[in-house]
Amino acid sequence: MARRSQGLSERHHKIMEFLTKFQETNGYSPSIRQIGDSIGVKSTSLVDYYLNQLQEMALIEREDRISRSIRVLQPVYATPTITGMVGDAVHKAGNMIADMISIPLAGRIVASAPIPMPTSDLSYYDAESSVDIARSLLPAHDISDLFALEVSGDSMIDAMINDGDIVVMKKAQSANNGEMVAVWLDDKDETTLKYFYKEPNRIRLQPANPNMGPIYVDNPKSLRIMGKVVMVIRQVKSVAA
Amino acid sequence: MARRSQGLSERHHKIMEFLTKFQETNGYSPSIRQIGDSIGVKSTSLVDYYLNQLQEMALIEREDRISRSIRVLQPVYATPTITGMVGDAVHKAGNMIADMISIPLAGRIVASAPIPMPTSDLSYYDAESSVDIARSLLPAHDISDLFALEVSGDSMIDAMINDGDIVVMKKAQSANNGEMVAVWLDDKDETTLKYFYKEPNRIRLQPANPNMGPIYVDNPKSLRIMGKVVMVIRQVKSVAA
DNA sequence: ATAATACACGAACATACGTTCTGTGTCAAG
DNA sequence: CTTGACACAGAACGTATGTTCGTGTATTAT
Incomplete structure (x- = not known):
């Protein structure tokens, strides 16, 4: 359903950043609890809650009941750093494929x-x-x-x-x-x-x-x-x- | 240590192919059991056994005790089968990037x-x-x-x-x-x-x-x-x- | 023949992980 | 004030998943 502001909240942003970065550095996705840690959230359910929202916004995809199955559809990088711009270029190239x-x-x-x-x-x-x-x-x-x-x-x-x-x-x-x-x-x-x-x-x-x-x-x-x-x-x- | 034939056995090959393809189609790695299914092996320990070998050969990387954390370091595509052609197309797409x-x-x-x-x-x-x-x-x-x-x-x-x-x-x-x-x-x-x-x-x-x-x-x-x-x-x- | 090794199965285990449920506090709309 | 949507915590649950161990069978080396 519709959220209060249709834009990304601070939380959403941080999660997307973390997902993007984690994926790029580790080659696989973080677990729910790892995501929770990264944004300072104790409960896994809340993370799940946010992930569902991000999924509805078509920012990520994930498979039911499969660990670390999150796909980042639209990488989000933190404030313009060098690594961010590189990642962005990679992402752009990836899109060009499709x-x-x-x-x-x-x-x-x-x-x-x-x-x-x-x-x-x-x-x-x-x-x-x-x-x-x-x-x-x-x-x-x-x-x-x-x-x-x-x-x-x-x-x-x-x-x-x-x-x-x-x-x-x-x-x-x-x-x-x-x-x-x-x-x-x-x-x-x-x-x-x-x-x-x-x-x-x-x-x-x-x-x-x-x-x-x-x-x-x-x-x-x-x-x-x-x-x-x-x-x-x-x-x-x-x-x- | 060295195995009898230092080259890849049939099993190794099939595993590498499966890992490569699975990664490309799903965006994340398969579980041990999924790998076992793909190569017709019932026991998870045997898969683990092979994965350790592949890791020593520097063909893959994986994190201890973390699900689906396999990284394919050197993609392997099948010989001209249907799946091979898919991999080939992906590879071609990769070239298209450049x-x-x-x-x-x-x-x-x-x-x-x-x-x-x-x-x-x-x-x-x-x-x-x-x-x-x-x-x-x-x-x-x-x-x-x-x-x-x-x-x-x-x-x-x-x-x-x-x-x-x-x-x-x-x-x-x-x-x-x-x-x-x-x-x-x-x-x-x-x-x-x-x-x-x-x-x-x-x-x-x-x-x-x-x-x-x-x-x-x-x-x-x-x-x-x-x-x-x-x-x-x-x-x-x-x-x- | 004996031992060592590679290959294979299956069960048992511990836990990492996703899911679900209950409860709580906040805030705006009615 | 009440209602309900929203944001959050915590616990409980079930299972997916990696790991370990015991056992067995070929194959190869000694």
């Missing part, structure tokens, strides 16, 4: 050919052909079904995507208005990247470049949505057009 | 204003305003002097860069031919991103979009190079132009 996603590089996207899709969902973990991206950079929170393609040729230039760019896509068969999708146009026999808009009697495909006009597709069957574009990465080499 | 770069997000780039530069090299580590990028994605191997800017407005559209995009740049006062640079044009009073070409009597600024013509600058003094563009990231939201 915040990295390895996306399979499925192949190349060419205007004149359909999009190659990653074979299986349990895609083979090949370090050579994957793109590592920080989750914080991904707008989508749903990580599944992502794959990457390298753009070949200038044909996507109206989508402001150039040769050599990497597009991160999410598998999809349908799309909502305003989303950028990769579509295969039957009548044109080509793949393009456009913003998708479903209008009353037709579908409007809007290029990302506002200076260019839209394409209208009347027959929904002549259009196949391959995926939604999540991200575009351009590694600018020193070679110009 | 391959991540946190680039300060210095501000916004607007056509009508000069480029904001990061204040000091010991740039303040603010998690909220930084961009994490895998080093493998960066074409440049020189990591220093990198900073990131968020593009505001459509003015960079001839560089195929749109509103909301993030450009990663490297501080520079000069540029080589073919590099994309951010320049401030005195006579036009604006910042643009163009490919840089020094020609005999003038400087040619070529837009990334091949459909657009170049700009020529005769007086080198009216042009200030702010930095080289290293990378462009577009987080495609579901909002179109």
Whole structure:
């Protein structure tokens, strides 16, 4: 339930500091009684009481009836000391682990050919052909079904995507208005990247470049949505057009 | 003292694997009995027996009479099994740490204003305003002097860069031919991103979009190079132009 | 053959540890 | 004033856990 002030009390703070430091120096968690000693509390029940609160605040995790099973989810360091800053850096690095996603590089996207899709969902973990991206950079929170393609040729230039760019896509068969999708146009026999808009009697495909006009597709069957574009990465080499 | 074969026996190996994995998945060490279960040993004393050996081999450390106090000094992953692949993935993630770069997000780039530069090299580590990028994605191997800017407005559209995009740049006062640079044009009073070409009597600024013509600058003094563009990231939201 | 050693089981033990219950004092809201 | 939420202590409880001991069986060395 809600505590009086939703912030951390002095006690909570001291406990978190102790947990963090103890973990780092010993490699395992302290016992309830050790925690009690560290903050000058005699009773184990009170410590348990606080630990439950910290757990509800998602600052720690612990397993029922298992000694020293406390996991510190968010390290708290005492006032800015050197060791504290080091620990903080370590922690940040640790977070970066969780915040990295390895996306399979499925192949190349060419205007004149359909999009190659990653074979299986349990895609083979090949370090050579994957793109590592920080989750914080991904707008989508749903990580599944992502794959990457390298753009070949200038044909996507109206989508402001150039040769050599990497597009991160999410598998999809349908799309909502305003989303950028990769579509295969039957009548044109080509793949393009456009913003998708479903209008009353037709579908409007809007290029990302506002200076260019839209394409209208009347027959929904002549259009196949391959995926939604999540991200575009351009590694600018020193070679110009 | 020395055991018959100084190498690890099968049992030792399995224990080390179990310890490593358990630690990584649970954040704390297993109990003696849990270890016994994992290797099919009924008696706790035997496990203790092996643990003492491992401790003498300096593979683990543990505190006397303290539960779950085992520290794994030298992680051991299984041979290519499922569990091994998990450990391998974790290991890979560990490598990814080293391959991540946190680039300060210095501000916004607007056509009508000069480029904001990061204040000091010991740039303040603010998690909220930084961009994490895998080093493998960066074409440049020189990591220093990198900073990131968020593009505001459509003015960079001839560089195929749109509103909301993030450009990663490297501080520079000069540029080589073919590099994309951010320049401030005195006579036009604006910042643009163009490919840089020094020609005999003038400087040619070529837009990334091949459909657009170049700009020529005769007086080198009216042009200030702010930095080289290293990378462009577009987080495609579901909002179109 | 004998002894020494490595490997294994199981029970008994002591205790470290998490959990629960009862009681007490404080303080603010009703 | 009463009520109830909150912060705390202490004790009692049950068990999870590390340790020790006694015993047995291979294997190896002497």
